[in-house]
Amino acid sequence: MDGAAIRRRLALGLAVLAGSGALALALPGTAQAADSTCAGRQVKTLAFATGSVRVYRQDGYVCAVTVPKQAGRAQSMSVTVQARGLRPVTDKGRFTQRAGPVTVYAGHRCVRVSGSVAAGSATSGWFLC
Numbered sequence: 001m002d003g004a005a006i007r008r009r010l011a012l013g014l015a016v017l018a019g020s021g022a023l024a025l026a027l028p029g030t031a032q033a034a035d036s037t038c039a040g041r042q043v044k045t046l047a048f049a050t051g052s053v054r055v056y057r058q059d060g061y062v063c064a065v066t067v068p069k070q071a072g073r074a075q076s077m078s079v080t081v082q083a084r085g086l087r088p089v090t091d092k093g094r095f096t097q098r099a100g101p102v103t104v105y106a107g108h109r110c111v112r113v114s115g116s117v118a119a120g121s122a123t124s125g126w127f128l129c
Contacts, residue, residue, distance in 0.1 A: 037101040038063035050120030065100035066115035084110040
């Protein structure tokens with residue numbers, strides 16, 4: 001392969017990269033649905049005053065996200081998923097859109113989830129047993 005062919009391929013690669021970056025900026029996806037962050041079927045929703053926790057399950061994996069009622073401004077949020085007998089997995093911090101997704105392999109174990117947005121929160125009992 002000669003030098004000109006290498007330069008043409010490099011230029012093509014840079015053009016593709018620049019085009020995809022421009023597309024990402026043009027279509028920011030601010031209205032991204034929380035449903036798209038977890039794979040599987042939605043099995044539970046825990047609603048509370050300031051938001052909700054959405055729980056999904058697929059092939060033994062359980063995934064959860066906490067979504068605020070008023071997205072857009074940074075606020076304290078968390079989501080936790082625990083399979084019975086295992087340690088809880090948590091995502092917490094100041095977010096604008098959601099906390100999570102948090103995914104654990106539960107197999108056939110019961111799970112419990114919790115989530116919070118600002119002062120509001122919800123915790124499930126053990127379910128999916």
